[in-house]
Amino acid sequence: MSGVRVAVLYDLGSAAPMEIVRGVGEAADPVFVLGDSQHAREMLPVLSEFCPVTVWDGPAPTAAALRALGPVDGMVTFSERMLRPGSELAAELGLRFHSVDTAVRLTDKDAQRRALLAAGVGSARSRRISRADQYAGALAEVGLPAVVKPTVGEGSRNTYRIDEVEQGRALVCRLLPEGADDVTYQLEELLVGRESDPFGDYVSVESLVVDKVPRHFAVSGKFALVTPFRETGQFWPAPLPAAELAEVEALVDAALAALGVTHGLTHTEIKLTPQGPRIIEVNGRAGGFINELVRRCLGVDLMSVAAAAGAGADIAALPPVPPGVHYQFSSLAPPDARAVRRIEGVAAARKEPGVSSYRPLVHAPAPLSAGVATQELDLLCGSARDHMDMFRTIHAVMRALEFTFTTRAGAEETVPGTALPSAASLEHWLTAEGLRPPS
Numbered sequence: 001m002s003g004v005r006v007a008v009l010y011d012l013g014s015a016a017p018m019e020i021v022r023g024v025g026e027a028a029d030p031v032f033v034l035g036d037s038q039h040a041r042e043m044l045p046v047l048s049e050f051c052p053v054t055v056w057d058g059p060a061p062t063a064a065a066l067r068a069l070g071p072v073d074g075m076v077t078f079s080e081r082m083l084r085p086g087s088e089l090a091a092e093l094g095l096r097f098h099s100v101d102t103a104v105r106l107t108d109k110d111a112q113r114r115a116l117l118a119a120g121v122g123s124a125r126s127r128r129i130s131r132a133d134q135y136a137g138a139l140a141e142v143g144l145p146a147v148v149k150p151t152v153g154e155g156s157r158n159t160y161r162i163d164e165v166e167q168g169r170a171l172v173c174r175l176l177p178e179g180a181d182d183v184t185y186q187l188e189e190l191l192v193g194r195e196s197d198p199f200g201d202y203v204s205v206e207s208l209v210v211d212k213v214p215r216h217f218a219v220s221g222k223f224a225l226v227t228p229f230r231e232t233g234q235f236w237p238a239p240l241p242a243a244e245l246a247e248v249e250a251l252v253d254a255a256l257a258a259l260g261v262t263h264g265l266t267h268t269e270i271k272l273t274p275q276g277p278r279i280i281e282v283n284g285r286a287g288g289f290i291n292e293l294v295r296r297c298l299g300v301d302l303m304s305v306a307a308a309a310g311a312g313a314d315i316a317a318l319p320p321v322p323p324g325v326h327y328q329f330s331s332l333a334p335p336d337a338r339a340v341r342r343i344e345g346v347a348a349a350r351k352e353p354g355v356s357s358y359r360p361l362v363h364a365p366a367p368l369s370a371g372v373a374t375q376e377l378d379l380l381c382g383s384a385r386d387h388m389d390m391f392r393t394i395h396a397v398m399r400a401l402e403f404t405f406t407t408r409a410g411a412e413e414t415v416p417g418t419a420l421p422s423a424a425s426l427e428h429w430l431t432a433e434g435l436r437p438p439s
Helices: 017-025 038-047 059-069 080-093 100-107 109-118 132-142 165-175 242-259 290-298 302-310 346-351 387-400 423-432
Strands: 005-010 029-034 053-055 074-077 126-129 146-150 160-162 185-189 202-210 213-222 233-236 264-273 276-283 325-329 337-344 355-360 378-384 402-407 412-416
Touching: 005 017, 005 038, 005 080, 005 302, 017 029, 017 038, 017 302, 029 038, 029 059, 029 080, 038 053, 053 059, 059 080, 074 080, 074 302, 080 100, 100 109, 100 242, 109 126, 109 185, 109 242, 109 276, 126 132, 132 165, 132 185, 146 165, 160 165, 165 185, 202 242, 202 302, 213 242, 213 290, 233 290, 242 264, 242 276, 264 302, 290 302, 290 325, 290 378, 325 387, 346 355, 346 387, 355 387, 378 387
Parallel strands: 005 029, 005 074, 029 053
Antiparallel strands: 126 185, 146 160, 146 185, 202 213, 202 264, 213 233, 233 325, 264 276, 325 378, 337 402, 355 378, 402 412
């Protein structure tokens, strides 16, 4: 596709800059449009060494700046926060991308929930609140247990479970102090999953939508969440029977149609409840670290595929997931950690059979942001014969790792890598299947 140029809208929460340059560059010549965060501004001199770069300055000025750099044939983003700017810019340039209305539904949880309910796709009760005094009315409508989360946001930031009325009231008063401006939260019915140990009770569906037609290239299984809603990783294939996989994919088809998604990558999270699969949320970008799985398992670069699709090229079907189980797992920073001081055991982790790579995502010493948002410290990637072998390898690696943190109180604490939740049930399961748990 020599001569094809694709605009890449970039900001925090996206894939790594050089990963994007490499992947998009396989299909087109990238030109970057940087968001207005400090992180994006810091990337300006780095990216300028490899491709043309401009900065977001509103749809019309940015479109003019892009035209000055040359014709643009397509647009893509891997950043949640650049979906709305991208929709406005695409409308200005006449490029295929999410419409402005669809971008709002993909980034505003209240708008998304209302669109899904109107289409009969989602049934979770939800209410937007912008003041603490709205809590009682919202709770009467939503009920307990509930979850409170930012209306716009990612990475489980400020996302909490509410089981008691007064617990929720105190929490909402803290999240929405009097006088807070332009801050809104969603109070939603908590979708209660079915018993799924030793797996998580939810999956995600990874899709590429081309001309309104979703192509689901994988259903990702999940590890159980770490309290309150922090993710530790994913794996292919999900441990679901074929009939349920088909039901999950059909639900995602209906959700994407309800939101008006016509082009681009999506990542849809599905709760597996006793009543059947239900939508948690739909995201208008690839899931975190999904491109590593795509490159390793399918032999293609998802960013290259997305760029080619954005430019209107014909996209061949992605190959099927190969036999075995292919996984990613991350150690998480404790909620009260202010800094990571030391990381030990990296060499041992990389030598464990079945591990294809182990990559620290922070380099000690490094500051951390205390709180309930997911903060991955590393990324363990590998392949196994089956799900049991995957669990056994992860246990061995996590036992070899040690992280030393400075806590919010100023103390120093050394802990092993993130343990898989429900370890007792996991060991019982492994033993029942004839596999000894790691000693």
